[in-house]
Amino acid sequence: LAHYLFIESQDPFEDAGTLAYAEQAEALAREGERVTLWLIENGVHAARAKAQLPMRERLVAAGVSVLADTMSLRERGIGAGELHASIEPRELERAIDLLADGGTKAVFH
C-alpha cells in the first residue's frame, strides 16, 4: 500500500478547496490506503477543538492520521489544550520522515 501525505496549508474557513482536498484524503483512506493529513500554516485553524468542522470526524472515522505543525500552532496561539482530540501536534521533522520514505506520495495544498 502507498502512504499518502496531504499537506494542507489553507484555512478551512477561507478556502473551499480544503474540503475537496480532505475528501480526497478520506476516499483514499476508505480504499484502505495509509493517509496522513498534515496541517500547516493557516491549515492548523482546523485543529481547534471548538472549530465546527464535520469533515474532521469523517477523516478520523476513515482512519486518516491528522497531524498539526507545532510551529504553525504556536504562531497562531493555539495551545495544546485547545486541540481537537483527534489531532496530534508534531514537529516538522515528522513530515521529512514521511517524505524520506520512498513509498510516500505527497501533495502540498
Place this chain on the structure above:
Amino acid sequence: MAALTFILEDAPYSAARVVSALRLVEAALRAGHDVNVFAYENAVGLPFAAQKPHPNLIKGTGVEQEGHPLPKDWVAALAKLGDGNEGRGKLEWVNCGLCVDERGTHEVSAGRRGGPKDLAEFIARSTNVLCVGTR
C-alpha cells in the same frame, strides 16, 4: 539517507508557503538527507542578491533594529547548511534560467542557473518530490 526534491514557485514575501518550503529544506538537510531545489517562475527571486532590508517608518525603527529578514539570506544560509558535513545532507539549488532572464534576477546569493533538464535529473535520482506550487 534519502534524496528529496522540492519544486518552488512562489516569490519572496508572497506567501507563507515560501517559509514552509524553506523550513522543510532545512529539516531535511539537518536529518542528513540530500536536497535538490528547483526554483521556478517567481521563486527565482528568492536568492536575488539585490534584496535590501528596510526600516519600519510606522514603528520608527531603523534597519538594524528592524532586523528585516531577507529570503536571499535564508537561501544562502541553507546553502551553507547543506554542505554535507557533520551528518548533514547536501543542497543543490537550481534557478530556472529562462525565469531568471525574464525577471532580470541574475545575481544570486546562492544556487546556480539551470533548466528543465536539471529538474528531470533531480526527479530521476530522488526518493521523493514535493511541489510547493503557486495558488
